[in-house]
Amino acid sequence: MSFDALLFLSFGGPEGPEDVRPFLENVTRGRGVPPERLDEVAQHYLHFGGVSPINRLNLAIIDAVRAELARQGMDLPVYFGNRNWHPMVEDTAAKMVADGIRTALVFPTSAYGGYSACRQYDEDILRARAAVDEALDLVKLRQFFDHPLFVDAVADAVRAAYAELPADQRDQARLVFTAHSVPNSADEAAGPPEEGGQRYSRQIAEAARLVAEAVGVPAYDVVWQSRSGPPHIPWLAPDIVDHVATLHANGVQALVVSPIGFVSDHLEVIWDLDAEAKDRATELGMTFTRAATPGPDPRFAQLIVELIREHTHPTPPRKLSPLPTAGCTRNGLPCTPLCCEPPTRRRPT
Numbered sequence: 318m319s320f321d322a323l324l325f326l327s328f329g330g331p332e333g334p335e336d337v338r339p340f341l342e343n344v345t346r347g348r349g350v351p352p353e354r355l356d357e358v359a360q361h362y363l364h365f366g367g368v369s370p371i372n373r374l375n376l377a378i379i380d381a382v383r384a385e386l387a388r389q390g391m392d393l394p395v396y397f398g399n400r401n402w403h404p405m406v407e408d409t410a411a412k413m414v415a416d417g418i419r420t421a422l423v424f425p426t427s428a429y430g431g432y433s434a435c436r437q438y439d440e441d442i443l444r445a446r447a448a449v450d451e452a453l454d455l456v457k458l459r460q461f462f463d464h465p466l467f468v469d470a471v472a473d474a475v476r477a478a479y480a481e482l483p484a485d486q487r488d489q490a491r492l493v494f495t496a497h498s499v500p501n502s503a504d505e506a507a508g509p510p511e512e513g514g515q516r517y518s519r520q521i522a523e524a525a526r527l528v529a530e531a532v533g534v535p536a537y538d539v540v541w542q543s544r545s546g547p548p549h550i551p552w553l554a555p556d557i558v559d560h561v562a563t564l565h566a567n568g569v570q571a572l573v574v575s576p577i578g579f580v581s582d583h584l585e586v587i588w589d590l591d592a593e594a595k596d597r598a599t600e601l602g603m604t605f606t607r608a609a610t611p612g613p614d615p616r617f618a619q620l621i622v623e624l625i626r627e628h629t630h631p632t633p634p635r636k637l638s639p640l641p642t643a644g645c646t647r648n649g650l651p652c653t654p655l656c657c658e659p660p661t662r663r664r665p666t
Contacts, residue, residue, distance in 0.1 A: 320629060321418045322394045323621075324445075324455065325379050326406060326438055327426040329399030330369025330584065336402065337362045343401040350545075358545070361588045372402075374581040374612055375426065381618035389622060391629070396421070400441050407448035420454040422628060424621055426580045426612075428462040428524070429496075430515025432503050435460065435644050436651070443649035451648075458624040460515070460644035462524045463636045466620040470611035471524070471577055472531035478573045478608040479532075486604055490571040491564055492534045494525040496578020497585060498541035498553045515643050518553055523638045524577050538564075542576075542594075543585040557589065561597045561605075571604035581612035 331340040340362075341355045362369065379395050386393050396418075398409030413421065425438035442455050461467050479487050499517060507516040522539055529537045542557045555563070557574070564572060574594065576586050590607050598605035611617050626632050634642050 322421040324423045329402030330371040334367030385618040406445045410445035423457040431517030439649040463638035466616045470614040470616045474608040478606045486571040492537040494577045496521045498544045501551045542589045565601040575608040
């Protein structure tokens with residue numbers, strides 16, 4: 318199958334204070350999130366002038382991908398679409414069709430499985446195709462949490478973060494990996510790997526293991542951040558801020574935090590880690606350093622082009638773990654049964 322373009326598909330973020338509330342309403346549409354919770358989260362964005370860094374960072378990745386495609390002699394235009402803010406994926410799909418694009422690969426900015434990390438991008442693809450009367454044939458690229466280029470980029474960022482610590486604290490510093498928390502029910506809905514399930518928490522744990530092994534750190538923690546659900550629904554835990562206090566109580570004086578669940582510095586990274594978690598560590602007299610996300614690393618653009626080549630040339634997927642490779646879908650259809658199932662939403666009793 319030949320392809321006319323690449324669609325770079327992401328989450329989106331506000332570009333100014335007036336965008337914040339409409340953006341958050343898009344993010345939470347259909348979920349019954351109370352207005353006061355939106356007001357609370359809006360303050361996180363307004364703290365940074367109402368601008369999320371994600372669109373700017375995505376545009377930089379797209380420029381790097383275009384340069385890498387050109388370097389490898391691949392003539393493939395790259396389009397940019399978002400789920401929750403401009404450029405909206407429906408508008409991008411319309412532009413693609415107007416430009417004569419009929420078949421395209423889709424790169425979603427998530428390395429993992431699970432409903433929020435994978436299946437929602439399938440829903441975005443369905444919505445985009447509906448907006449153009451299914452005139453686009455869209456094939457989503459696979460998950461890449463265990464790709465050697467991803468692991469190497471994250472590992473080098475962790476090494477650089479250790480180098481920022483005072484020399485006398487590096488050997489004792491605790492390595493902590495974080496990812497966006499999800500409801501336990503959403504994680505469990507994926508099912509076991511032997512049945513085709515792509516459980517998000519297991520993939521995060523495997524990516525953390527691969528990076529820690531590459532860096533040579535035998536002891537580390539995997540924790541969670543950015544919980545946003547009602548308190549009666551259990552989410553993946555512990556939370557990073559709570560874990561900082563636990564580490565302090567156990568005598569840890571320095572920590573290196575790697576946001577392994579994120580491709581780029583979403584607002585959740587710069588607020589939940591660089592503000593809340595760092596402030597908590599400072600209050601406790603701990604040294605805190607945060608590793609960079611892999612998106613700006615040149616290897617990330619190389620990774621995307623390698624995923625493209627799996628379809629255009631085709632080449633076998635490179636991966637470092639025994640977990641099944643999934644996530645590749647056509648026109649928004651689920652990749653395998655049980656993979657990335659939507660969570661069952663429970664009401665309070």
